[in-house]
Amino acid sequence: MLFDLKKLLGGLMMPLSFLLLMMGVALILLWFTRWQRSGKVLFSLAWLVLLLLSLQPVADRLLRPLENSYPTYQGQQPVTYIVVLGGGYTFNPAWAPSSNLIGNSLPRVNEGIRQYLRHPGAKLVFTGAAAPTNPVSSAATAARVAESLGVPAADIVLLDTPRDTEQEAAQVAGLVGQQPFLLVTSANHLPRALVFFRARGLQPVPVPANQLAITSPLNWWEQAIPQAMYLSHSERVWYEGLGRVWQWLKS
Numbered sequence: 001m002l003f004d005l006k007k008l009l010g011g012l013m014m015p016l017s018f019l020l021l022m023m024g025v026a027l028i029l030l031w032f033t034r035w036q037r038s039g040k041v042l043f044s045l046a047w048l049v050l051l052l053l054s055l056q057p058v059a060d061r062l063l064r065p066l067e068n069s070y071p072t073y074q075g076q077q078p079v080t081y082i083v084v085l086g087g088g089y090t091f092n093p094a095w096a097p098s099s100n101l102i103g104n105s106l107p108r109v110n111e112g113i114r115q116y117l118r119h120p121g122a123k124l125v126f127t128g129a130a131a132p133t134n135p136v137s138s139a140a141t142a143a144r145v146a147e148s149l150g151v152p153a154a155d156i157v158l159l160d161t162p163r164d165t166e167q168e169a170a171q172v173a174g175l176v177g178q179q180p181f182l183l184v185t186s187a188n189h190l191p192r193a194l195v196f197f198r199a200r201g202l203q204p205v206p207v208p209a210n211q212l213a214i215t216s217p218l219n220w221w222e223q224a225i226p227q228a229m230y231l232s233h234s235e236r237v238w239y240e241g242l243g244r245v246w247q248w249l250k251s
Contacts, residue, residue: 015053015238016231022046053234054226060213062237067187073115073207079122081157081181083172083204084112085165085193086128086138097148100141104186107210109142112184113149115207119182125157125175127168165189166250169196178203186210188236192243199251212236 011017023046029039052058087105098106109126116124124146128138137160147153157175162168172181180203185193187208197204212233 010239010242013238013242015050015235019046019050050231051226054228054231056214056218056223056227056230059230059233059237060215063188063233064213064215066191066237066240067208067211067213069191070187070206070208072211073182073205075205076118077180077205079119079181079205080179081125081176082112082115082119082122082207083125083127083176083181083183084108084142085168085183085185085189086126086142086162087186089128089131089134089138089141091134091136091141097141097145101145104189104210105138105142106145108184108186109145111207111209113146113151115182115184116146116151116155122182123155123157124151125159125172125181127159127162127171129161129163165193166196169193169200169202172197173200173202176202180205182207184209186236188212188240192240192247195247 012021023043026039026043026046029035029042033039085108087108088102089100089105090102091100098109101109112124112126116122126139126142126146128142130137130140137158139158139160143153143156143158146156159168159171159175162171178201183190183193183197183204184207187210190206190208194204194206
């Protein structure tokens with residue numbers, strides 16, 4: 001119940017949901033009350049913030065410091081386990097396996113497989129429980145993708161009960177013990193994930209994946225026109241910020 005409440009409140013506090021709620025309140029003030037000035041100010045503020053968060057220069061400038069916390073891992077430190085944290089997914093057996101990994105999940109799995117190929121003999125560990133309405137877990141869905149790309153099933157370990165990063169850290173602790181291991185997750189999620197894993201006394205080697213903030217030159221119109229993709233970049237910053245606050249409150 002607490003987990004579901006956390007997800008509900010967190011979803012409502014995401015920029016798009018929160019700003020739409022602000023606009024809704026503003027419209028109520030404009031249509032049904034005498035507080036016209038307040039309604040205009042509230043709607044204008046929400047619209048302006050939504051516009052700014054949807055622009056590439058703003059969104060990626062917010063996201064870049066978070067993603068630059070750790071460089072792309074090119075080392076070859078001997079490890080026994082490569083842990084890939086779960087993310088968004090669905091499951092449709094009629095689709096290509098990789099189509100079932102949504103958003104941040106597929107880049108994480110791709111990076112996990114890349115590191116697996118660079119570390120012969122290591123086990124590839126996928127985490128993530130099943131969604132309430134899904135018969136297949138996030139971990140199992142990721143494993144199907146890895147197997148479809150040539151990773152032997154014998155080299156895959158599933159931890160398919162954790163529902164969030166804190167639970168993933170607890171499960172991984174029981175598997176890897178005190179030995180170093182590669183921890184693969186989204187670049188923007190990695191700083192917060194490391195706090196959970198290190199709090200367990202573990203020795204994760206940070207391996208960022210799914211970098212989103214664009215650093216290469218863009219056409220001027222790509223920077224000037226608001227896009228949903230860049231709004232999603234801003235949402236990642238906000239999501240991780242809320243996660244850090246929740247992490248601090250629990251600690």
